[in-house]
Amino acid sequence: MKRKWFWTTMLAGLFAIMTWGMPREQVQAAETYTIGTDVTFAPFEFADKHNQYVGIDIDLLNAIAATEGFKVEWKPVGFNAAVQSLEAGQVDGVMAGMSITPERQAKFAMSDPYYQSGIAMAVARDATIKGLKDLRGKRVAVKTGTASADFANANKAKYGFTTVTFDDSNNVYQDVTTGNSQACFEDFPVMQYGIATGVALRVTNKTPYAANNYGIAVLQSHRQDLLVKINAGLKKLRANGQYDKIVAKYLGDGSQASQAAKTKKTQEGDRSFWGLLQANRATLWAGLVQTLELTVVGILCATVVGILVGLLGVVPNKVAQGVATTFIYIFRGLPMIVLALFIYTGVPGLIHTKIPAFVAGIITLTLNEGAYTAAFVKGGIGSVDGGQMEAARSLGLPWTKAMRRVILPQGLRIMIPSFINQFIITLKDTSILSVLGLLELTQTGKIIIARNMEGFKIWTMVALIYLVIITLLTWLSNYIQKKVR
Template structure:
């Protein structure tokens, strides 16, 4: 009976999956076209265009405004210098750590991110003349009357941001005053650590503290400015000396014309203003930016999961192949991408591979490759499990009728396996959607990263994360309901 039913059931069952596979492959092609369009290789080829990396959450030096534009002292300054010197800039908001790695990997031409000029960094980067003199201060919650000096920190925790002068200063005095230092990737998380009560104070550059206090973040400074240091624009050691020269010349021109003071005062002076921070006000002012972040999340997810499905089918068939060498390749692929963290994979693909092979890759391309390979490893096991769930007699019956191995797989085994794979496939879709948040480390402004950027400017972490959580919930619930209906239709 199995031998007689399989050819009849097979074609009917394969129509819908085939159509859906065709749609997915079309989506892959469209996605790859979109990637190519967004790639730096196809960007404006105008002369004297420099790619400049920056931080994403370091107000008032770099943050995102209500229209989604990156603004701040650094952003306004580099654009004004570019205009003065007659070149163009392509800003890449990567985050501080990733920005430094991008410069070292020659993925970008330079970095401006409130970066302190230190002897250690001079070994790796060439710096411009200092464009801003900063210094470290300690701040606590405005209702905190217990911590007024470093001596009051004994036995407590303080929060700092990775790689900053505030972090260096806090670590230099922690043994003397007996406190513990905990580090975070961005300023907003550092401040939230104190708001939750887990840390007693923050160490941060004083202009960042002043801006945050002006925006109503609920902190106050309790110590004088320490360890004054200059911020500098940086390029990779021995690279782009002409860009460094143009920056210095443009900076001097801005200072002489008064444009420099105008830029700084617009963020640190009385001109700096606050915005509506009610739920309605936040939704109204951030909705376009959040939707742009959601769009990027959906693009990453759809394109990556489509590619992962194709990879999963190919490598899944290799995993159940009768050839030992094919099984070995499939097993190695799965072990590598399931056995290493997605974060490490993202850094390796975006920074490591281009640096080793001497080429450039856009963050979006690297993100899609990373997600596709990672999800593809899990899809491989889903496909393998689906194939193994089909009774072995189906293969034997089909082969006894003279049907070859691959046609049997395509017409008999896979159509039946697909029914059992659908729930796991949708589950992997949801996981991949959430995994897109990790790609913020290489500068992709998906939904989670968009939230961080917004919070860096308005310091409304609780309200913004609640809004973002609701968006994720709505999208994932809609996807889950859609998958349930699709599963029921395929099972009939």
């Protein structure tokens, strides 16, 4: 009777929680739109020194939302990932300096143009390159999925240069300043802003190549609601002068490198290593906390899955062994970045349900790290002398009890160092999840660099943080191994 009462209460509580949450989600879905963006694309979107997202795109859409009565939830996943997320229905729209092209208009609903841009070619300050004709035999850096990359690829055969592609603007600029590439193509206002804030490059063309218009891409299913609101709000902001104020805030009159950008550079304060560390310590700490959360939750889930699959691999059953072998083969063989993007942008298109980035990250870690864990669990159990199982069975113990009482205690002693090492590997692998827009340590570093263009110093900080944590975990691993011996 008590058991029946317990289960009745549990089911009633669960039902109450579910029914209480449903109306909130429905109201939020009707009023809030998730917009994918690339916060390494200053001055259109970037994070300020307080780690708040600002820029022309951010301010403009926030103003449109305030005018038209809806809310915006920004999703900083990078340009390429943002477009893929929109295709998968993970976000409702993308605003990231996206050029309006026939291909994008065929796939997405595009807003009215909100900014006219074009392509700039930039080279090192002391380079002798003056124009496109001087690029023959040279290497040119571009950013993946952008109009500037399309322009470069369309003209490389004509002018005889090769291209190399990066995922963010800072790496594009760094490849030129370090001499690996001799030029880069970037959106004209973005390149001007970058130079004004410290990028050691110069623009070769006075007028932009391939003039184009920026627009906001939304899902076709939102054409009648979100797109109508965006276009209406944009029209109102142009009429009341608020649009011009937003653009002028970041680009001045648009013809020269922005005075606002120069002021921003001055306000950054001490740009020495310690000065930047002091200014960004809160942001780096937040990224570290996210990294540790992903690592701990990921390793716990991967350990459970790995042990279960590893045990399946030693069960005296061919089907169970086949399942374990297949699991290990697939998820240990897939590159982790491919698995992450498949789960985050591919699976939602099949199940027609959004998967939060954190959940997608944990699933990725669970499957990938779980496969490696299963392999060494299977190997650890297999390394125990076969005579141990025979002896246990001869004493009348069933297989499960013999495994639990005799084999596993010996196998675990062998596996413990591998568990610690897998924890270290998982910690490092969380950096790959930055492609999902998770604000872990690596993504945090990218966002900081997009603001101050101090790539070497910021990556040094990130590397030192990883090294400190990995060193502590290595000491722990060595200590445990000594205790086990």
